[in-house]
Amino acid sequence: MIHDVVIAGAGPVGLFLACELRLAKLSVLVLEQAEEPGSPLKRLPFGMRGLTVPTVEALYRRGLLDEISALQVSKDGARNKAAHWAGQPRQPGGHFAGIQFYQDRIDTSKWPYRLPGSAGSSMLVDMESLETVFAAHADAMGVEIRRGIGVEDVEQSDEEVAVRAGGKTIRAHWLVGCDGGRSTVRKLGGFEFVGTDPEFTGYSVEVELADPAQLRPGRHYTPTGMYTYAPPGTVAMVDFDGGAFHRTQPITPEHVQEVLRRVSGTDVTVTSLQLATTWTDRANQATTYRNGRVLLAGDAAHIHSPLGGQGLNLGLGDAMNLGWKLAATIRGDAPDGLLDTYTSERHPIGAQVLDWSRAQVALMRPSRSSRALGAIIRDLIETPDGATYFAERVWGVSLRHDLGNGHPLAGRSVPDFELVDGTRLGEHLKAGKGLILDFDASTPLRTLANRWGDRVAYIASAATDMLGLSAVLIRPDGVVAWTAEGNPNSGEAAQAASRWFGRPK
Ligand SMILES: Cc1cc2nc3c(=O)[nH]c(=O)nc-3n(C[C@H](O)[C@H](O)[C@H](O)COP(=O)(O)OP(=O)(O)OC[C@H]3O[C@@H](n4cnc5c(N)ncnc54)[C@H](O)[C@@H]3O)c2cc1C
Structure with a gap:
């Protein structure tokens, strides 16, 4: 098989x-x-x-x-x-x-x-x-x-x-x-x-402390690093050791206490270590x-x-x-x-x-x-x-792929248009196919979508706010591939459909 x-x-x-x-x-x-x-x-x-x-x-x-x-x-x-x-x-x-x-x-x-x-x-x-x-x-x-x-x-x-x-x-x-x-x-x-090598070892630990009042809740930058404390015992720390500790030794309570004392500038005492993991900033x-x-x-x-x-x-x-x-x-x-x-x-x-x-x-x-x-x-x-x-x-609101197309919406996530039947566009994207949303119900766009068969669905519907558009072609991942304002140019739409969905039937 x-x-x-x-x-x-x-x-x-x-x-x-x-x-x-x-x-x-x-x-x-x-x-x-x-x-x-x-x-x-x-x-x-x-x-x-x-x-x-x-x-x-x-x-x-x-x-x-x-x-x-x-x-x-x-x-x-x-x-x-x-x-x-x-x-x-x-x-x-x-x-x-x-x-x-x-x-x-x-x-x-x-x-x-x-x-x-x-x-x-x-x-x-x-x-x-x-x-x-x-x-x-x-x-x-x-x-x-x-x-x-x-x-x-x-x-x-x-x-x-x-x-x-x-x-x-x-x-x-x-x-x-x-x-x-x-x-x-x-x-x-x-x-x-x-990429780039790490500058620090980061720690996420769950501890019991003998004297928790020594640590201040919240995130703190100190002359030796950074710690975040969420009472009673959740601590994250950053120790600028060049990433030397990460995955090289067991994480013991003694080590956690030593690093915590150093980065917090206190003499806080760790009485037990329940859970610990380390990470770095290697990128x-x-x-x-x-x-x-x-x-x-x-x-x-x-x-x-x-x-x-x-x-x-x-x-x-x-x-x-x-x-x-x-x-x-x-x-x-x-x-x-x-x-x-x-x-x-x-x-x-x-x-x-x-x-x-x-x-x-x-x-x-x-x-x-x-x-x-x-x-x-x-x-x-x-x-x-x-x-x-x-x-x-x-x-991640303004993410845009460069599709080499002039309209500012091309390459962006499609707006979640509210259609006149009360549904929203996102609900029509579940099947993971391409989609032409045609606000003007123009016959050439319907015919065009048909040429791509199962690959491109078609919806003719006005929306509460159409953002000045008359049609949009949407990729299966929700990215806008093409837009029209006014009378849609079917040639342009066909070109965009071919670019993303291949040859028509
Ligand atoms: C402390 C911490 C906080 C984070 N906070 C955030 C956050 O707030 N937001 C955010 O976006 N990201 C956060 N991340 C990052 C996020 O957790 C990861 O980017 C995400 O888990 C990556 O998912 P993944 O499926 O690519 O990899 P993983 O989640 O690592 O999954 C990989 C899977 O592959 C399996 N595997 C490994 N080797 C093999 C093999 N040879 N064969 C088969 N299976 C294998 C593993 O067992 C694992 O199940 C955080 C990470 C950490 C460590």
Whole structure:
């Protein structure tokens, strides 16, 4: 038997990608090294992850948002976000190296394509719940997930990939490495992984303290590093040791106490260590996300410090971009070069996120110049332009692929138009196909969509606010491929459809 696609890794990215590929009815096998899906590090408080706008939109467009919204948590772990913000004078919108921006400063008029009532701006969930929802969804869609079987070797020819796993050879037309930051697929697949070395070891620990009053709750930059304390015992620390400690020695209570004393400048005493993990700010990226029949997505393709809270979002964005392109390639109706646009669109976005995390490291260094720079950012982030800029970057609101097309909406996430029947556009994107939304119900566009058969759906409907447009062509990942104002130019529409969906029938 030969699978259409084998995915290494049943993390969030591998599972979400598997679902995307199943939308096109491909045979998908996911191999996961770990025997069991759960782990204490995926639960609260360490497993908390912030989801940004493109992720929330992707979940919404695949019908998963309601289920995942119900799992939202607050910073203190309660499953009710509203309760967390109640009583706070200002609603934080996010942060840059710990410097908060607030929602009351954000000028949303700068985002003319985000319509009122669109899927939420961001949310917090825990990794375990997220993976459970994705795994159940994948299972229901017919994805086969084999746990306790890690990819050990990879060999590819022009026609297929032979994957050695669990003592067996599994054949696939394509292999996607979603196997995390230390990806075996990346190493065996001949990818270059380049970037910058770490400056620090970061710690996330759950401890019992003899004298917790010695630590101040919240995030603190000190002359020797940084610590964040959430009583009674959750501590994150950054120790500028050049990353020397990370994964080189066991994390003992004595070591945690020594680092905590140093970075906090106190003589706090750790009486027990319940949970601990370390990480660094190493920022590396694969130079290409495709080598022949082997592809990378998620942390396998890029790693950076978790402090900016972007890695999961970046990875899910990869999956949303790759799924339909790989499916079209396997079906045989992809236009030339479609699969290569996966790297050309996602690599620059990954590079930006890596730089965003590097910039935060520069602000965190225990130096006077970093504190001085921090004071300037603090001033700027309080201005409407500053807060809007940081919200755009942190929430991912202004993400745009360069499609070489003039209209400012082309290459952006499609606005969630409210149609006259009361439905919203996002609800019509669940099938993961292209779509022409024709506000004027023009016959040539209907005929045109028909020429692409199953690949391009067609909806004729006005919307409450059409933003001055008469039609839009939307890719399966929700990105606008073409727009019309006034009388639609069918020639242009056909060109855009051919560019993304291949030859018409
Ligand atoms: C402390 C911390 C906080 C974070 N906070 C945020 C946040 O707020 N927002 C955010 O967006 N991101 C955050 N991140 C980053 C985020 O967790 C990762 O980017 C995300 O988990 C990547 O998903 P993935 O599926 O690519 O990889 P992973 O989640 O690492 O999953 C990879 C899977 O592959 C499996 N595997 C490994 N090797 C093999 C093999 N050889 N064969 C088969 N399977 C294999 C692993 O067991 C694992 O299940 C944080 C990370 C950390 C450490």
